[in-house]
Amino acid sequence: MMNRRAALAATVASTVLPLVATDVRAQSEYPNRPIRLLVGFPPGGGVDLTARPLLPHLQPRLGQPVVVENRPGANGNLAVDAACKAPADGYTLLVGNTGPLAANHALYRNLPFDTQRDLTPVAQLISTPLVLVVSPNLGVNSLRDLLAMARAKPDELNMGTGGNGGSPHLCLEAIKQREGLEIVHVPYRGSAPALQDLIGGRIQLMIDTYNLFRGAHEAGQVKVLAISSLQRHPSLPDVPTMDEAGLTGFESVGWVGLFAPAATPVPILDRLEEAVRGAMTGTDLPQTYLSQGGLPSFSGRAAFGAVVGRDRQRLGELIQKVGVRLD
Structure with missing residues (x-):
């Protein structure tokens, strides 16, 4: 019995040890291909x-x-x-x-x-971080103005995003839940078509990353009201955080x-x-x-x-x- 056990152990060791050695060698040589x-x-x-x-x-x-x-x-x-x-x-x-x-x-x-x-x-x-932008034609100059308008006009403001369930949509829902607002979510097949409708006046606001809005912002086609981080962005030093602009403690990054x-x-x-x-x-x-x-x-x-x-x-x-x- 002991001889059989010893033989079995030797067989297992002879099988496993080369595999372990190969694994260790592969890790030490990593990476060796694209x-x-x-x-x-x-x-x-x-x-x-x-x-x-x-x-x-x-x-x-x-x-x-x-x-x-x-x-x-x-x-x-x-x-x-x-x-x-x-x-x-x-x-x-x-x-x-x-x-x-x-x-x-x-x-x-x-x-x-x-x-x-x-x-x-x-x-x-x-x-x-995300930025909240509005059409210049909306007539608001701050996040506080926008929140006041949303409270006064439930279901009259439309916010576009690149689709259901994305970070912009969830950021909007977090704001609505916190403030008890009724803002209509309009999902698009991508953020670019939503931006075109914002510029064209078919929706009134959007939330998304700044790289989407940079060209339109620099051309005066959208107005940036606030950023969703707790710190201002170095590229947008004059844009307040949502925390500073009226949503105390709010962050969505x-x-x-x-x-x-x-x-x-x-x-x-x-x-x-x-x-x-x-x-x-x-x-x-x-x-x-x-x-x-x-x-x-x-x-x-x-x-x-x-x-x-x-x-x-x-x-x-x-x-x-x-x-x-x-x-």
Whole structure:
């Protein structure tokens, strides 16, 4: 009996130890081939514009090509699903934002993945405050003016967004819940058509990231009333925060960050986190993000994970309260 047990143990060891050695060697040699960054939105969108400037800074730090692969569809869920099912070897990663990673679990009933279980945060890249803009023809000059008008004219103001369940829509719902307002939400198939209707006078206000409005703002076609972060944006020093402008303590800020499959080995996660840290310090990448309307906001795995978990709970509770569903 003892001889058989010894023989069995030897057989198991001879099988397992080479696999362990191979795994350790693969981690120590990481990366040795190109790395894909999945993006769940089309080229030119906010998440894509965050991912692409990162590439030339990651490549020299990792010693391998890093490429963006756009997989748009289902409010970011297609790319998230692919990332969740990818091998946990550090070669397929996700650049994702607040919607798919912290809100979609509450917006969709039957997702084939759980981002909290199947993905792990690697690093935050930017935070994404939203700005509230109105048509110059509306006749309001401040957020307080707009809130007073909304109270006096329930259901007469129309706010456009790029679709149901996105960060702008949820920001509007948070304001409506807090202030007891009746503002009509008008979802469009994308933010650009909504902006055209705002400029054309068919809707009266919008909430979205500033990079969407920059051209129209500079041309005097929209008026920026407030920003949703608790700090003013360096590119908009004269625009008050919503907290300053009448919504005391209000904050609604999204983020974009790097994620990996949950079982990715810690040494690989460490390598990726340090590469992003290097890209965000001592380079022109933060200035690029500022010019696009984002706030450079690097944080590592632990701190970013806490942010993702907090927003997942906060947005889940808001979505349940207002009854928004996308399936």
